[in-house]
Amino acid sequence: MIFDNWFNNDICLTEEIVNYLQQLIEQNGNLIEDYNEEDLKIYYITPLLNKINFLLKDKEIRGFYELPMTYKTSQFILNGTCDFVVSKGLVESKKPYFFIQEFKRHEEYGNPRPQLLAELITAVELNDWKFIKGAYITGGHWHFAILEKLERHKYQYFISQNFDSTKIEDLKAIYKNLLFVKNEILVMVDT
């Protein structure tokens, strides 16, 4: 399984982190399905991402919200803004590592999966990588994704099982998976 290495990580969460996650669920749990996308972002997703802390000044890494990104080929153009991208660079994004796409309830094109995949294709090409990771969120539900570039203009992707962030065990797993990504980025930056 392609997700084994990622999900079966040996990261241990401290009691303080588990309490924080539990509190996040208690505060938001029964409201999540009624939140609009801004509510969800402000009350539930951002506190989680801030706790992970993707803002690492000394490593010149941070999370960018609403990041414009374009990939142009002779056959197609992908462009638009990405909800959240962890990237090299503090003032501007220089190398995107990880993407999170949120469901837009009010939009006709609400499905976040194709949006995320298009963003991952852009990033894998801009970085000239073989693999890239991301996640998409629909209400309280998280899916993680891996995109693999097979050859020029040929890709395949893998979508994980659902993680229900309103359940503590799933939220702990989401937190660990994000922490794993952060650690992986740190290794990439250092090498």
Next chain:
Amino acid sequence: MNSEIELKQLKKEIEELKQQFATLKGQDKTQIPTYRYSQIRDDSVKKVI
């Protein structure tokens, strides 16, 4: 009747001008399909993949 024909002609000319303008800006959508992340659907992603 005449005003209907004029309106139709005017719309056609506007479309042609839009197309010419897009070509000049290098954004000729008839040449290269452009997909916005926020509007892309599964079938469009499959076309790209």
